[in-house]
Amino acid sequence: MNKNVKTFHGGIHPACDGKSLSNGVSVQRAPLLDKYRVVISENVGKPPKPVVEAGACVKKYQLIAAADGFVSANLHAPTSGRVTGIVEVPGAMGVPVQAIEIEADGADEAGELLPALDWRNCDVALLRKRVEEAGLVGMGGAAFPTHVKLSPPPEKKVDVLVLNGAECEPYLTADHRLMVEQPEAVLEGAAISARILGVTKIYIGVEINKADAIDALNAHAAEFGIEVVPLKVQYPQGSEKQLIFAITGRKVPAGGLPMDAGCVVQNVGTAAALADAVIRGIPLVERIVTVTGEVVAHPGNWLLKIGTPVIRVVEWAGGVTEEPGKLILGGPMMGFAQKSFDVTVTKNTSGILLLPRTVAVTYGSSPCIRCGRCVAGCPMNLVPCALGNAVEAERFDLAAQNHVMDCLECGSCAYVCPAHRPLVQHMRRAKAEIRKRKK
Amino acid sequence: MSDGEKTTEVMLPTGSDLVLSVSPHLSAADSVRRIMYKVLLALIPACVAGIWFFGWRALAVIVVTALFCIGAEALWCRIAGKPVLGTIADGSAALTGVLLALNLPPEIPFWICLVGAFLAIWLGKQVFGGLGNNPFNPALVARVGLLIALPAAMTTWTPPRGMGADSPAAAEFYSPSTLHKLQGKKVGLDSVTHATELDSVTCATPLGVVGTTPKILDKSFEAQQNFQAVDNNEMLWRYFLGIKGGCIGETSILALLIGGILLIAFKLINWRVPICYIGTVAVFTGLVNYFFPGVTPTPLFHILTGGLVLGAFFMATDMVTSPITPTGCIVFAIGCGIITSVIRIWGNYPEGVSFSILFMNALVPLIDRWCGQRPFGYTVKREVAK
Structure with missing residues (x-):
């Protein structure tokens, strides 16, 4: 193991990372479907307001829902066709959500694109405006509107941009393939973000299990003044606070944001989409998604339009070899289990993971034997077992005192727990109860 | 799969078996x-x-x-x-x-x-x-x-193989005078021939012998030689291999070390606990032995006799009853080491491993509180860019 590889304290090393299923498969372009359902409320913050009526004809890239307020994001049509109306679809979080349904006309005809910008010389305000127009959100998972992230309040001095290419979640390879296949888009997007933020120091952190991605990035990194930082393979290396610490040695203060440590963290997928939006005027309507799992016939990486139903993606991947026991949107550590294959791809869907029934068993939990593995594994230096005990005793005051609010919900504790205690569930419950009581 | 058709049939999931649960969806193989x-x-x-x-x-x-x-x-x-x-x-x-x-x-x-x-x-x-x-x-x-x-x-101990009546060579080594000293509860073993006629033979543990040996509080030659019969190179080797009286599991240090290495290799115990425990006993008894050689034998004797190695690797490391934080484990182990040494040197019982671990067990909730984890991002506000 290379001693110079940077990392953080705590965390875990999942025994099977499942990345070999799809990390050698190039990104494939999906065939056109006859129907897309674009979820409206997919970003953090206020959902955008639909601006198209049922029956309206739309072109590809046309605005179909406009941001409502600052912390909100535009939505664009993924293809040309007719809007059939607003329908209810199963949401990734388990609650039904509203979606704009578009019947494709098969032409996939692009409407008028936004003008290309010369990002090196144009006004920064124009760039920021473009990020907002293109409906960019964090594509690593949180779906936080990117223009908000790139507009830190003036009292917060940001001097470092960290690009997140860690992709520490097992099984996921979408970011990996993106960095291998389009390193220049990633780097250019980072450089544009840095210009918007007014920072000169740009790092891109990549776990060393993606050696080809590191090489590809290094081939062009110097042109953009970006430093590629190889990181140890350790989960959750891609968590903002851990990534900032690993790369810069700075610690985000408890309860704070990366900007409190002078950093902004951006996912590599977001950076590539940002480059597209600025250089080519293309809004965010498609993204790379890893379709994987032991039961998928041909695991791979797909460039999917937002609004694609998951069942179609599974079909393109050759279907399944056996009935899966779990469908997860995202990675296996922090992703969300789904109850239906009718869920659709959103801007923050990084993976579609189908686990076999043997892996999807639900363990009965037993009392804590105080083995301390959760303590060793917690990247936030908490004592998860004690927090779990506090929650089981409904002592939410005790949980708050012991910093449950600092929990990332990364799942390291629950992963290593030999008693199979549902620790993440306990943490979420405690957080929800504490927030409720504060009101 | 049908071969005749152009498009092979794709098996699609029905979603009938989908399990809903909170993340993470993977689990380490241990239970x-x-x-x-x-x-x-x-x-x-x-x-x-x-x-x-x-x-x-x-x-x-x-x-x-x-x-x-x-x-x-x-x-x-x-x-x-x-x-x-x-x-x-x-x-x-x-x-x-x-x-x-x-x-x-x-x-x-x-x-x-x-x-x-x-x-x-x-x-x-x-x-x-x-x-x-x-x-x-x-x-x-x-x-x-x-x-x-x-x-x-x-506290009725049986001589192990290689020490008692079954081994003439050993019996010769334990000549009646030395033997007498080593056998705190001698039933009667005047000679090898007699021994075979006896119902049972008992012996003392090395710590038992030390416990009954009067202490000499000066640095005289007698004090230096006070524990010579039980604390010499040849005896220490025997203790290491397991040729000494004692409990079933505590005799062979060699076997316990193999088990201890297995525990560490399986990542079941924190190596700091046995190392700090045994190290504390070594330092403590070493200091006492250095200044008062007639009060207690050398540190090596203390490590190789009694239940110290068994306790340090298998009892003090019990997950349920030891502290949960890494620093807590060190405090716990040092506490065990001090109490063990104090009981062995000045206590009424020749051995103190069990008592020390139980006593420290009682302190675990306090230790866990003292040695609490400092969550990430709580101390270094000064490092933050201003």
């Missing part, structure tokens, strides 16, 4: 049961050594005590309305039984094993709510309970 079985595996070298040195009687004690513990657990679960098989299957009762047996003299009557089993499982564990809730190490609760209630039976 409580596997942890218990792995510790049992690590105890095999010590068990084999015990059987080799003390004969089939030692095996009988190990098996019987483990079965009694499992029975005691089953009975409690039956009475308390807990799942009987599910509780026994976690392997913790069997582990407690084996650990207790290794802490008993080889000739212990089986009825005492039964009493010990109930002490361990009922008083040591189940009254607190079962596995995970017991503040004290159950096997040590039983051992100390038996030691106080039945001191005679608990």
Whole structure:
């Protein structure tokens, strides 16, 4: 193991990372479907307001829902066709959500694109405006509107941009393939973000299990003044606070944001989409998604339009070899289990993971034997077992005192727990109860 | 799959078997049961050594005590309305039984094993709510309970293979004068021939001999030679291999070290606990021995005799009853080392490992509080860019 590889304290090393299923498969372009359902409320913050009526004809890239307020994001049509109306679809979080349904006309005809910008010389305000127009959100998972992230309040001095290419979640390879296949888009997007933020120091952190991605990035990194930082393979290396610490040695203060440590963290997928939006005027309507799992016939990486139903993606991947026991949107550590294959791809869907029934068993939990593995594994230096005990005793005051609010919900504790205690569930419950009581 | 058609049939999931659960959706392969079985595996070298040195009687004690513990657990679960098989299957009762047996003299009557089993499982564990809730190490609760209630039976030691009557060479080494000193409770072993006619032969443990040796509080030649009979190179080698009186599991340091390395390799224990525990005893007894050689033998003697290695690797590292934070474990181990040394040097009992671990067990909640983790991002506000 290379001693110079940077990392953080705590965390875990999942025994099977499942990345070999799809990390050698190039990104494939999906065939056109006859129907897309674009979820409206997919970003953090206020959902955008639909601006198209049922029956309206739309072109590809046309605005179909406009941001409502600052912390909100535009939505664009993924293809040309007719809007059939607003329908209810199963949401990734388990609650039904509203979606704009578009019947494709098969032409996939692009409407008028936004003008290309010369990002090196144009006004920064124009760039920021473009990020907002293109409906960019964090594509690593949180779906936080990117223009908000790139507009830190003036009292917060940001001097470092960290690009997140860690992709520490097992099984996921979408970011990996993106960095291998389009390193220049990633780097250019980072450089544009840095210009918007007014920072000169740009790092891109990549776990060393993606050696080809590191090489590809290094081939062009110097042109953009970006430093590629190889990181140890350790989960959750891609968590903002851990990534900032690993790369810069700075610690985000408890309860704070990366900007409190002078950093902004951006996912590599977001950076590539940002480059597209600025250089080519293309809004965010498609993204790379890893379709994987032991039961998928041909695991791979797909460039999917937002609004694609998951069942179609599974079909393109050759279907399944056996009935899966779990469908997860995202990675296996922090992703969300789904109850239906009718869920659709959103801007923050990084993976579609189908686990076999043997892996999807639900363990009965037993009392804590105080083995301390959760303590060793917690990247936030908490004592998860004690927090779990506090929650089981409904002592939410005790949980708050012991910093449950600092929990990332990364799942390291629950992963290593030999008693199979549902620790993440306990943490979420405690957080929800504490927030409720504060009101 | 049909070969004739152009497009091969694709099997699509129906979603009928989808499990909904909170993340994470993967789990490390370990479980409580596997942890218990792995510790049992690590105890095999010590068990084999015990059987080799003390004969089939030692095996009988190990098996019987483990079965009694499992029975005691089953009975409690039956009475308390807990799942009987599910509780026994976690392997913790069997582990407690084996650990207790290794802490008993080889000739212990089986009825005492039964009493010990109930002490361990009922008083040591189940009254607190079962596995995970017991503040004290159950096997040590039983051992100390038996030691106080039945001191005679608990301190009657059998000479191991290679030390007693079965080995003329050894008997010659233990010439009557040395032997007399080594045998605190000599039944009578004037010569090898006599020994074969006796019902039983007992001997003292090295620590027992030291305990009954009058202390010399100066630095005279006599003081330097005070423990010469039990603390010399040849004897230390014998202690290391296991040729000494004592409990079934504590004799062979070699076997215990093999087990201890297994524990560390399986990542079941924090290596800091045995190292700090044994290290503290070495430093403490070393200092006393340096200034008062007539008060206590050398540190190596203390490490190689008694239950220190067994306790440090297998008892003080018990997950349930030791601190949860890495720093807490170090404080705990140092505390155990100090108390063990104090009892061994100045206490009424020749051995203090059990007492020290139990005492520190009681302090674990406090230690956990003192040595709490400092969450990420709580101290370094000054490092933040201004």
